[in-house]
Every structure is written in structure tokens, then in C-alpha cells.
Amino acid sequence: MISNLMPTYARTDIAFERGEGVYLFDDAGRRYLDFAAGIAVDSLGHCHPHLVSALTEQAGKLWHTSNLFRIPGQEKLADRLVANTFADSVFFNNSGAEAIETGIKMMRRYHHDNGAPERYRVICCTGAFHGRTLATIAAGGQEKHLAGFGPVVDGFDHVAFGNLNELRASITPETAGILVEPVQGEGGIRPAPDGYLKGLRDVADEFGILLMFDEVQCGAGRTGKFFAHEWSGVTPDVMAVAKGLGSGFPVGASLAVEKVASCLVAGTHGTTFGGNPLAMAAANAVLDVMLADGFMDHVTRIAQYLAKSMTGLVSEFPELFEEIRGQGLMVGLKCVKDGQNAAICAKLTELGMLTVLAGDNVLRLVPPLIIEESHVDEAMVFLREACQAIQGGD
Numbered sequence: 480m481i482s483n484l485m486p487t488y489a490r491t492d493i494a495f496e497r498g499e500g501v502y503l504f505d506d507a508g509r510r511y512l513d514f515a516a517g518i519a520v521d522s523l524g525h526c527h528p529h530l531v532s533a534l535t536e537q538a539g540k541l542w543h544t545s546n547l548f549r550i551p552g553q554e555k556l557a558d559r560l561v562a563n564t565f566a567d568s569v570f571f572n573n574s575g576a577e578a579i580e581t582g583i584k585m586m587r588r589y590h591h592d593n594g595a596p597e598r599y600r601v602i603c604c605t606g607a608f609h610g611r612t613l614a615t616i617a618a619g620g621q622e623k624h625l626a627g628f629g630p631v632v633d634g635f636d637h638v639a640f641g642n643l644n645e646l647r648a649s650i651t652p653e654t655a656g657i658l659v660e661p662v663q664g665e666g667g668i669r670p671a672p673d674g675y676l677k678g679l680r681d682v683a684d685e686f687g688i689l690l691m692f693d694e695v696q697c698g699a700g701r702t703g704k705f706f707a708h709e710w711s712g713v714t715p716d717v718m719a720v721a722k723g724l725g726s727g728f729p730v731g732a733s734l735a736v737e738k739v740a741s742c743l744v745a746g747t748h749g750t751t752f753g754g755n756p757l758a759m760a761a762a763n764a765v766l767d768v769m770l771a772d773g774f775m776d777h778v779t780r781i782a783q784y785l786a787k788s789m790t791g792l793v794s795e796f797p798e799l800f801e802e803i804r805g806q807g808l809m810v811g812l813k814c815v816k817d818g819q820n821a822a823i824c825a826k827l828t829e830l831g832m833l834t835v836l837a838g839d840n841v842l843r844l845v846p847p848l849i850i851e852e853s854h855v856d857e858a859m860v861f862l863r864e865a866c867q868a869i870q871g872g873d
């Protein structure tokens with residue numbers, strides 16, 4: 480008989496009861512070092528005091544009013560996102576997939592409003608992940624996500640990630656824009672090759688199409704800049720943000736430059752829950768911490784320490800690991816043999832450390848951005864023990 484809970488996930492049989500900083504505690508009181516962070520979501524760790532007080536204060540005042548009324552928290556968060564990014568305007572959603580959908584709709588609407596309604600197609604990359612709605616599985620283009628859910632939403636073309644020639648050749652009079660993750664997450668922690676984002680910007684400008692970045696996973700401080708594309712010096716026309724923005728409270732945001740954002744006039748798009756006062760209190764509190772002086776320097780410093788430690792691990796276990804890849808606190812350990820990422824992940828969980836799998840046989844480390852060197856040292860102890868066990872055939 481089916482469980483009351485739909486069998487959508489292959490869940491690990493652990494239930495966590497509480498969290499504190501970089502640690503989680505299960506219902507038996509066992510402690511886990513959390514280098515999964517709810518899949519790159521808990522950017523400030525668990526129960527950060529500033530977030531707890533911001534959210535509980537808001538919870539005692541007002542939860543929801545709908546977007547039929549002004550929401551001051553949205554105005555404040557939009558001001559701060561605009562002041563700190565390329566964007567001129569922001570729309571708030573509840574999730575990453577919704578933030579992507581909004582961006583895709585904006586790109587289509589922009590061309591519609593500018594006399595080119597035939598431009599509706601978006602070029603995406605192989606190995607991409609953009610969410611699980613009908614349009615975002617089409618954008619991701621992964622067979623395992625599309626199977627059985629056809630017909631596939633029309634309007635997405637795929638080219639190899641990092642290949643500018645192929646991308647340029649795939650542009651047609653129907654192309655509206657390009658949608659790319661500056662660092663592919665689910666696909667296997669692959670940073671865009673040097674010059675790729677700049678090349679995308681140049682191609683988009685040359686052909687009069689739009690450039691959209693999916694920073695749902697790599698954004699919100701994860702790479703040591705507020706947004707990952709900042710490392711390249713290139714700016715997009717549209718960007719989707721979610722995961723780390725609320726540090727565990729569901730919130731997404733679609734950012735855009737004026738010429739694109741101005742197409743979403745009243746009545747063209749909407750959401751009931753998106754940007755409600757609770758979500759805005761959480762995200763504003765996250766930005767209080769994240770935009771404070773020194774925060775990104777901390778991320779970069781600790782990321783360098785983590786990279787150095789992981790490079791050591793990879794050279795210690797060449798039979799297990801092919802390479803380390805990623806950027807900032809988004810690190811992937813590419814395993815040699817198929818399924819070794821899952822074996823190491825399961826062993827680590829058994830020992831008391833949480834990690835996540837990614838595609839391409841990668842073990843993903845996406846710890847809270849507040850980790851210290853001592854947490855990296857602790858992770859190294861767990862990782863060594865797990866690797867020794869796996870290597871020894873345990």
C-alpha cells in the first residue's frame with residue numbers, strides 16, 4: 480500500500496529535530512556536521528540568532544496580505560537587491576523554479592512588446608538544472624526529469640555548456656535569449672570556463688537577444704561574491720535567485736534590467752504567496768548579515784582553506800577522486816568509479832557528516848557560508864575516515 484506521503488523522494492531514514500550553526504541534531508540527539516545545508520539553502524546555517532529574531536518578530540505582527548497591497552518588506556529587499564546588483568527591478572517568488580519561469584516569461588514578453596513575437600525560444604545548456612515545473616524541466620533538458628511528462632514544453636534548445644561556437648550556431652530568428660548557470664550545480668558543480676560568460680554577453684548583444692543567469696544555487700554569497708557572475712565582470716539582463724536568499728525560508732527573486740522588467744505591467748504576471756511579509760523578513764535579515772563588511776571576504780578565505788584541504792584529500796585518494804571542482808563554497812569531488820559519490824555520501828552520513836550528490840558522479844560540498852576553519856578540519860577527519868572505509872571495500 481502506498482504511504483500517505485507520496486513516494487517522490489528516496490529519503491535517508493533520519494529525522495532532524497533541531498539545528499545550531501553548522502550542526503544538525505536528529506531525534507535521538509545525534510550530532511551531524513552539515514556540509515549539505517539543505518542543498519545549498521541554509522546560507523547562514525541553522526537558527527542564526529539574527530534570522531530567528533527577525534522572523535519571530537514578524538510572525539507576531541503579520542504573515543500575509545497578498546500582493547493586492549503594498550508590502551514594505553518587498554520594497555526594502557528590492558531596494559537592496561537593486562543597489563547591490565546589475566538589476567533595476569525585482570519580482571518576488573517562492574522558489575527557484577518560479578524565479579526561472581518568471582525570467583523566461585519576461586524574455587518572451589520583451590520581444591513580444593518590441594515587435595518580435597516570433598522570438599520565443601531560449602537556448603540552454605546540457606547538464607543544466609532549472610527546476611521541476613513543466614517549463615523548467617524542458618529548460619533543463621534532462622531525460623530523467625522529462626520522461627513520462629510529455630509533451631515537452633516547446634521553446635528550449637540545448638548546446639554544450641562552455642561551447643560558444645555551438646551556441647552562436649544555434650541562434651535563429653526565433654531565439655529570445657540564453658539561460659545559463661554561471662556555475663552548474665545539480666549537473667556536477669561545473670564553473671563556466673574562463674571567458675564563457677563574457678562570450679555569452681557579446682553574442683547576446685550582437686544578435687539582440689537577452690542573457691539570463693540562473694543563480695538559484697551559485698548566488699547569494701556562495702562563491703564569495705554576492706552573485707557568481709560578478710567574478711566575470713559581465714552582467715545579465717535577467718537573473719533568477721532563490722536557495723540561499725532566505726537561508727531556509729522559501730523565497731525566490733527574479734531580477735531584471737529596466738527594458739525587460741518594464742514589460743511586466745500590472746496584470747501580466749503574479750503570485751499569491753510570493754514576497755509575503757514573513758519571506759521578506761527572513762530575506763532582509765539574511766542580507767543584513769551577508770552584505771555586512773567582511774562577510775564575502777570570510778567566504779573567500781574559508782573557501783580557499785576548504786579547496787586546499789580537498790586538494791589534499793584528492794591527492795591522498797587518487798583511486799577514489801579524479802578532481803576537485805567548483806567555486807567558493809560550492810565544491811565538487813568528482814569520483815572515479817560510477818556510484819562512488821553515493822557510497823561516500825552514505826558512509827559520511829553514517830559517521831555524522833552530511834553532503835549531497837550531484838550529477839556526473841560528483842560528491843557535493845555546499846556548507847553554510849558561516850563555517851570556520853575548525854569545521855573544515857572536522858570535515859577532513861570525516862572524509863578521510865569515509866574514504867578509507869570505501870577504499871578498503873567496507
Ligand SMILES: *Cc1c(COP(=O)(O)O)cnc(C)c1O
Pocket residue numbers: 574575576577579608609610611660664665693694695696697721722
Ligand atoms: C534548485 C535549483 C533550481 C530550482 O529551485 P526550486 O526552489 O527547487 O524550484 C533552479 N536552478 C538551480 C540552478 C537550482 O540549483
